[in-house]
Amino acid sequence: MKTLNVPLGDRSYPIFIGNALFAATGALDAYIPGDEVLVVTNETVAPLYLDGLLSSLTRSKVDSLILPDGEKYKTLGTVELIYNELLAKRHSRETTLIALGGGVVGDMTGFAAATYQRGVNFLQVPTTLLSQVDSSVGGKTGVNHPLGKNMVGAFYQPLAVFADMATLATLPDREYRAGVAEVVKYGLIGDLEFYQWIIENTESINARSEAALEEMVYRSCQNKGDVVARDERESNVRATLNLGHTFGHAIEAVEGYRGLLHGEAVAVGMFMAAEMSRRLGWLTSDEVSALGRLLESLGLPTSVPAAMTPENFLNAMALDKKVSKGTVRLVLLKSVGQAVITGDYPEEILRETISVFCNQAVVF
Amino acid sequence: MKTLNVPLGDRSYPIFIGNALFAATGALDAYIPGDEVLVVTNETVAPLYLDGLLSSLTRSKVDSLILPDGEKYKTLGTVELIYNELLAKRHSRETTLIALGGGVVGDMTGFAAATYQRGVNFLQVPTTLLSQVDSSVGGKTGVNHPLGKNMVGAFYQPLAVFADMATLATLPDREYRAGVAEVVKYGLIGDLEFYQWIIENTESINARSEAALEEMVYRSCQNKGDVVARDERESNVRATLNLGHTFGHAIEAVEGYRGLLHGEAVAVGMFMAAEMSRRLGWLTSDEVSALGRLLESLGLPTSVPAAMTPENFLNAMALDKKVSKGTVRLVLLKSVGQAVITGDYPEEILRETISVFCNQAVVF
Numbered sequence: 082m083k084t085l086n087v088p089l090g091d092r093s094y095p096i097f098i099g100n101a102l103f104a105a106t107g108a109l110d111a112y113i114p115g116d117e118v119l120v121v122t123n124e125t126v127a128p129l130y131l132d133g134l135l136s137s138l139t140r141s142k143v144d145s146l147i148l149p150d151g152e153k154y155k156t157l158g159t160v161e162l163i164y165n166e167l168l169a170k171r172h173s174r175e176t177t178l179i180a181l182g183g184g185v186v187g188d189m190t191g192f193a194a195a196t197y198q199r200g201v202n203f204l205q206v207p208t209t210l211l212s213q214v215d216s217s218v219g220g221k222t223g224v225n226h227p228l229g230k231n232m233v234g235a236f237y238q239p240l241a242v243f244a245d246m247a248t249l250a251t252l253p254d255r256e257y258r259a260g261v262a263e264v265v266k267y268g269l270i271g272d273l274e275f276y277q278w279i280i281e282n283t284e285s286i287n288a289r290s291e292a293a294l295e296e297m298v299y300r301s302c303q304n305k306g307d308v309v310a311r312d313e314r315e316s317n318v319r320a321t322l323n324l325g326h327t328f329g330h331a332i333e334a335v336e337g338y339r340g341l342l343h344g345e346a347v348a349v350g351m352f353m354a355a356e357m358s359r360r361l362g363w364l365t366s367d368e369v370s371a372l373g374r375l376l377e378s379l380g381l382p383t384s385v386p387a388a389m390t391p392e393n394f395l396n397a398m399a400l401d402k403k404v405s406k407g408t409v410r411l412v413l414l415k416s417v418g419q420a421v422i423t424g425d426y427p428e429e430i431l432r433e434t435i436s437v438f439c440n441q442a443v444v445f
Numbered sequence: 446m447k448t449l450n451v452p453l454g455d456r457s458y459p460i461f462i463g464n465a466l467f468a469a470t471g472a473l474d475a476y477i478p479g480d481e482v483l484v485v486t487n488e489t490v491a492p493l494y495l496d497g498l499l500s501s502l503t504r505s506k507v508d509s510l511i512l513p514d515g516e517k518y519k520t521l522g523t524v525e526l527i528y529n530e531l532l533a534k535r536h537s538r539e540t541t542l543i544a545l546g547g548g549v550v551g552d553m554t555g556f557a558a559a560t561y562q563r564g565v566n567f568l569q570v571p572t573t574l575l576s577q578v579d580s581s582v583g584g585k586t587g588v589n590h591p592l593g594k595n596m597v598g599a600f601y602q603p604l605a606v607f608a609d610m611a612t613l614a615t616l617p618d619r620e621y622r623a624g625v626a627e628v629v630k631y632g633l634i635g636d637l638e639f640y641q642w643i644i645e646n647t648e649s650i651n652a653r654s655e656a657a658l659e660e661m662v663y664r665s666c667q668n669k670g671d672v673v674a675r676d677e678r679e680s681n682v683r684a685t686l687n688l689g690h691t692f693g694h695a696i697e698a699v700e701g702y703r704g705l706l707h708g709e710a711v712a713v714g715m716f717m718a719a720e721m722s723r724r725l726g727w728l729t730s731d732e733v734s735a736l737g738r739l740l741e742s743l744g745l746p747t748s749v750p751a752a753m754t755p756e757n758f759l760n761a762m763a764l765d766k767k768v769s770k771g772t773v774r775l776v777l778l779k780s781v782g783q784a785v786i787t788g789d790y791p792e793e794i795l796r797e798t799i800s801v802f803c804n805q806a807v808v809f
Contacts, residue, residue, distance in 0.1 A: 235559065
């Protein structure tokens with residue numbers, strides 16, 4: 082087992098990375114301050130891990146709530162189901178919410194914890210690679226709005242994160258690969274050594290070897306924790322974590338969150354950001370091609386879905402949170418391993434990049 | 446004009462107390478960091494003050510939203526109207542929300558500000574006495590749930606508060622008096638000198654003299670700011686601000702928020718807390734009687750509505766946020782001017798107090 086600390090002053094918390102973590106009686110208990118617990122999970126994860134988690138808890142009042150599964154349920158209406166359960170079962174402000182599931186469960190449970198009685202305790206037990214390397218770390222919580230993704234939410238840190246490699250064994254292939262996209266992101270934006278490790282280890286990553294899983298999750302959480310500690314509320318450097326996300330969110334929005342998975346959309350978005358960075362003279366053709374090949378070898382998409390047009394793409398981007406004073410601020414790559422956040426680029430280059438991706442496959 | 450500072454480190458903010466404050470061009474502008482503003486108000490306040498406020502703002506993008514008026518609209522559904530407006534008008538995370546109205550508008554606008562894109566800027570322009578002396582100061586935001594008042598919310602501080610005495614001139618009598626109840630509370634819990642000032646000035650308070658208004662608002666905000674600075678997230682001393690509120694919330698809940706106004710319910714609740722404190726041997730009969738006469742002279746109720754029974758009263762209290770580990774923690778009075786928070790009392794005394802109030806008028 083490996084342990085990392087996210088250093089945020091009096092809101093610092095540990096991330097435990099290992100095997101069969103939460104099956105051990107007492108592991109989570111040590112991070113539950115009161116006598117009351119509500120475990121929130123979904124209908125896919127519940128049959129696999131809920132009983133194991135519940136039997137490891139020794140608190141006197143343990144309730145659980147099973148939500149429907151899917152990004153389309155990441156709404157205020159679903160969060161209200163959590164409030165309803167907490168109130169129906171009379172949970173006090175000393176209760177602890179445990180999110181058992183992927184990013185959707187974690188984001189909604191975190192938001193419920195941030196807002197139930199103005200804030201209660203919260204633990205993350207992420208069961209997908211994407212949530213282990215990304216959404217469970219850093220305190221972003223929230224839900225989607227019909228007019229935009231993650232438009233309602235709060236910054237709210239958990240008391241601890243338990244990333245159990247055992248849960249990745251049951252993850253469907255497509256979801257696993259979508260998580261790997263965010264892993265590649267950490268290399269691209271700030272950790273060249275890790276990026277090279279990924280290139281050299283695509284086979285063991287694809288085979289989900291235990292050593293590769295632990296290394297991926299550990300290095301990703303380390304990178305994310307460092308960035309979050311420097312800029313918790315995303316005033317500056319934290320925004321680099323959005324590499325590929327502005328492009329990716331536009332794709333997800335146009336597809337009504339029913340097309341590419343988030344990580345897949347981010348993979349396409351990172352490739353678009355790399356191509357735009359090349360057009361700005363920052364990356365070489367070889368570097369962009371190498372990224373394309375890497376994504377392909379990891380089973381990730383590099384071209385935009387057929388539904389995308391230059392018009393709907395740009396329109397969807399204008400609603401993105403990264404819009405500051407009318408300019409679309411983008412995360413781009415000054416070099417492989419070094420991201421920048423900028424709204425200072427010729428708009429023509431952005432339009433050309435989008436146009437090329439919407440009108441033809443990009444060859445690499 | 447008087448100015449107070451609420452000292453909360455990097456979240457400190459000023460409270461301006463005076464006449465025709467926001468009509469002066471530039472007064473609010475100085476506290477709006479970006480170019481975008483959404484003013485949120487309600488259908489009662491809008492005809493009186495919205496135009497004046499809007500014409501004082503010089504920002505390039507100024508929108509306004511008029512909500513229905515009333516505590517029954519203090520719901521997540523109404524907060525969604527604010528999100529919808531912000532997204533439809535494409536407000537970025539640099540926008541500033543201005544709450545123009547009473548506590549309901551302030552609590553909902555504050556919660557929308559706390560959660561829109563995980564947090565945007567926020568100004569309070571309270572137009573009722575209750576919101577000027579209480580809800581606009583201290584950062585409590587949120588909405589009601591069918592199973593409990595203020596069960597969903599966040600701690601979120603404004604950038605500034607503008608308490609304009611001119612707006613109190615149009616306040617209906619009952620609402621004004623309900624605000625005075627919270628003023629009395631500050632005296633009872635921690636400011637004996639202020640409590641005596643209130644007793645000596647009931648006439649000018651009832652006449653709404655400008656000097657009395659300014660003094661009431663200033664001293665109340667000073668008391669509240671001090672308490673909030675010592676305990677922002679209500680771990681201990683801040684809970685004394687809930688004197689009368691646990692009893693009061695139970696009354697409001699049983700009446701479905703359609704009976705007594707919040708401040709009126711708090712007045713009854715304070716009187717119940719005083720009577721219970723007497724039964725615990727902490728207050729004299731004379732002190733309880735004097736409080737009863739004071740509340741009466743200020744036009745406030747001292748008996749519980751007919752709908753209340755010992756059973757529904759206790760049941761409603763058990764759902765209150767102040768419940769800690771099964772015990773109903775109450776704010777009581779060790780003496781006039783000194784509140785304590787305690788769950789350590791004979792339950793019989795609580796039951797007797799509630800029973801006496803439900804079954805007969807308390808004579809003073």
